[in-house]
Amino acid sequence: MDSMALLLFIFVIGLATLVMASDFFTDAAEKLGLAMGLPPFIVGVTIVSMGTSLPELLSSLFGIAQGASEVVASNVIGSNIANICLVVGTAAIMSTKLLRVMYNLISVDLPLFVGSAFLFALMGTSDQQFSRGEALILVLGYVIYLLYILRSSQDAEPEEGAASGAASGGASSSGAPGDGQIWRHLLILVVSGLFIFLGANYTIDSLIKISDRLNVGRDLIAISAVAIGTSLPELMVTINAARKNKAEIAVGNVVGSNIFNIFVVMGIPGLIRPLPVSDSLLAHSVPTLLAASLLMFFIVQDNKITIWEGWLFLLLYAWFMGTIFGFL
Template structure:
């Protein structure tokens, strides 16, 4: 039963999160907010809503391992799985304007997360630092985008992915209400069932967060990545993954730790953080050399993802947290 409830919870998160994004984009369009602002704020935050809701719910339930594991696992999944699997079908070009800067920033915030976790606690102050960095990141990207527009350079808008946002008030209201009500319910259901599964399997809560929950909450990014690959929109595919990783650390860990300080289990500092950092750094040469992620690279990435999941369950998180 917990497995079915987890699937139901994840499905609720994905569906209601998608409706919330579409409703918010529709409302923003009705209010005359520029597409760039919508892309950098509404869509970016909205697509991270499942991870945010699960992390907040897990922290409130006294399960910081699940909360942090969801974010770290999602970041690993976004690179190895969300980028790797679509690359098996179509090459993902890495020559987009600003991609070097964003990828380097992703590596930086990954290192920062490790540094802030060295005392095994992510405090209110740590969260505030992350939120300030997020605000700076958004402002900087907004300024750069406007500068490029003035020069006549084409910019691929994130909002282009939202191709069926509602335009009438009634539908917008329904979408927003479903999203606002459904996300917390889905988050609660996902958290409770994930904790039950961890007990049944005899593994740490973080193991479920790093794997099953992380994969489930990354489904919107995966769907967007596959759709972008099919349409040969490399900028959307890789920008979606890199941007989500930045938002996961800065917004989700930032917001959650400002509400409830997070205890960082030693497993993260010994293993998972370094896997996240290693694959982030591994993306740098591809981006800075303007290479493409082709079938060979995609196969390696997908294989590493499977190997990582194996280690999560058999080595890194095979015992319940608190008993180490």
């Protein structure tokens, strides 16, 4: 009964709803955390860094629920390749200056960023699936990563806390958020959460039907259309940061999102059900992810990304998509 045009319309609307609702959800959660007195650093590490990956996580969970567990690995790999090549490449080209990268990102986060890609490759190639034990390792790995970030921030916190406390001591009562503001953020959080649920549900449901109609693998649609769509939050955040010459946010957002995708977006669904990894994914997409991750690692060793290096990322992504669909 459903025509192909209707299925495509539902897919586009569902994906757009998922992405837009995730943006509202992240913004409301960030403001709610600050209104409740949580330190800005904690809000950034937990809510903001995870919020842009909500579309990947929710679409993967609905893939599991609807019996399409093969889309999880494809979604993660496709999103991570899009984050590196499409998002970083676009940011480098659109930035008014060179994208400069802070030392801490290179010394701590970037090795884990590359290591997570190799960990994915090793786990996937061993038996062509992610077992529950491997998924548990991934989730624990992300918990350790968060604990390390929080612990490493404590050295700077006392000085910052003393300075901010002295500056805001007399204004704490007048600057305190009202109950109405908190309830407003809570309402936005609940409503956007509902739309995230609906968007993810209809996106995966239409993806399954479209792949069956076209007689193509669900992983092909997941690694292309779904991956690009769920990477839109990272793309918007990164472009805005690049335009404002905030390279640490632009590049750090991509690095943090890729780490979250492999450790959490693969880990949590993998705890529910073992996740298969197709032959085509292992033969083509996983090597591309490793190549893009290593390229990113070596390019930022001089603490900057030039416009020409941005074009190199975009050319790599154009090649990847061309070979996925058999154009090249």
